[in-house]
Amino acid sequence: MIDKLIEGIKQTKCPVCVGLDTMHTYLPEEFEADEKKPLRSIGDALFDFNREIIDSINDIVPSVKVQVAYYEQYGSAGMRAFKKTIAYARKVGLVVISDVKRNDIGSTATAYSNAYLGGVEIGGERHCPYESDFITVNPYFGIDGIQPFLNDCKKYGKGIFALVKTSNPSGGEFQDLKVYRKRLYERVADKVDAWGQDLIGEYGYSAVGAVVGATYREQAQFLREKHPTTFFLVPGYGAQGATAADIAVNFDANGLGAVINSSRGILLAYKKPQYAGMNFKKAARAAVLDMKEDILSALKANGVNL
Numbered sequence: 001m002i003d004k005l006i007e008g009i010k011q012t013k014c015p016v017c018v019g020l021d022t023m024h025t026y027l028p029e030e031f032e033a034d035e036k037k038p039l040r041s042i043g044d045a046l047f048d049f050n051r052e053i054i055d056s057i058n059d060i061v062p063s064v065k066v067q068v069a070y071y072e073q074y075g076s077a078g079m080r081a082f083k084k085t086i087a088y089a090r091k092v093g094l095v096v097i098s099d100v101k102r103n104d105i106g107s108t109a110t111a112y113s114n115a116y117l118g119g120v121e122i123g124g125e126r127h128c129p130y131e132s133d134f135i136t137v138n139p140y141f142g143i144d145g146i147q148p149f150l151n152d153c154k155k156y157g158k159g160i161f162a163l164v165k166t167s168n169p170s171g172g173e174f175q176d177l178k179v180y181r182k183r184l185y186e187r188v189a190d191k192v193d194a195w196g197q198d199l200i201g202e203y204g205y206s207a208v209g210a211v212v213g214a215t216y217r218e219q220a221q222f223l224r225e226k227h228p229t230t231f232f233l234v235p236g237y238g239a240q241g242a243t244a245a246d247i248a249v250n251f252d253a254n255g256l257g258a259v260i261n262s263s264r265g266i267l268l269a270y271k272k273p274q275y276a277g278m279n280f281k282k283a284a285r286a287a288v289l290d291m292k293e294d295i296l297s298a299l300k301a302n303g304v305n306l
């Protein structure tokens with residue numbers, strides 16, 4: 001799956017992942033909730049909105065990231081919208097990253113992996129209710145909590161992104177602690193690199209990637225140089241304040257090695273003055289194209305062409 005993501009990036013020249021972190025408060029007026037069945041109608045609206053966003057961007061980006069928390073908050077109606085969204089995005093050919101940040105002891109991690117990557121076998125048939133191409137995982141349990149995901153990556157050609165250096169302001173509270181002369185996030189990055197060594201694809205990148213927040217430029221640059229086979233999922237551009245210059249350090253000399261996520265910056269583009277007069281679909285597309293230009297110019301400034 002890492003090869004499909006890289007091929008999509010090469011083909012679109014757009015290393016962008018559209019974050020479908022859809023909230024009812026983000027929806028334009030035409031998606032009004034039905035007072036008699038509010039959660040149910042919101043669930044339907046989330047999917048309808050996502051489908052229209054997907055239709056407006058699927059020819060210009062390789063991937064979407066769908067953060068499950070936004071759907072969980074609406075209970076089963078939200079999870080239905082989540083399931084339909086990831087199925088629809090995969091159907092139209094996008095690489096789907098389900099942002100679920102899962103992990104636990106090995107037996108429980110296996111159940112999580114079944115839900116998103118591997119599936120359960122019932123009556124000789126495989127059922128994977130939230131089948132995704134990649135998921136995000138938390139590496140905090142160590143290898144026995146990661147192994148079930150690695151097994152499914154191998155068996156089903158899937159991928160994972162493990163949290164290494166997160167984008168949030170207090171991410172360093174634990175991640176920057178020194179552990180035998182290295183920062184904890186550096187030690188985690190070393191492990192993620194090692195876990196992925198037998199899952200390296202055609203382009204030299206592993207299906208075991210790392211989440212590296214765009215808001216910590218120096219650390220990202222260090223990680224990019226140190227881990228040439230680890231592909232980065234980079235959140236933090238736009239709404240969290242990271243610029244294209246901040247994210248440019250996550251790429252290799254060929255303009256590969258990273259996919260940049262933006263969620264609110266794209267979903268809410270229709271509310272921004274620079275896209276005034278556009279409906280939410282046109283504004284989302286325009287925001288993606290602007291983001292692409294921004295990234296490609298920053299890469300060019302570093303002498304890199306995708």
Ligand SMILES: O=C(O)c1cc(=O)[nH]c(=O)n1[C@@H]1O[C@H](COP(=O)(O)O)[C@@H](O)[C@H]1O
Nearest residue numbers: 067136166167211213235239240262263264
């Ligand atoms: O794993 C993630 O995707 C993630 C890790 C991280 O360190 N920071 C981070 O913002 N994210 C996710 O990336 C998305 C960022 O959304 P925006 O700030 O709206 O672009 C959200 O879905 C976050 O949950």
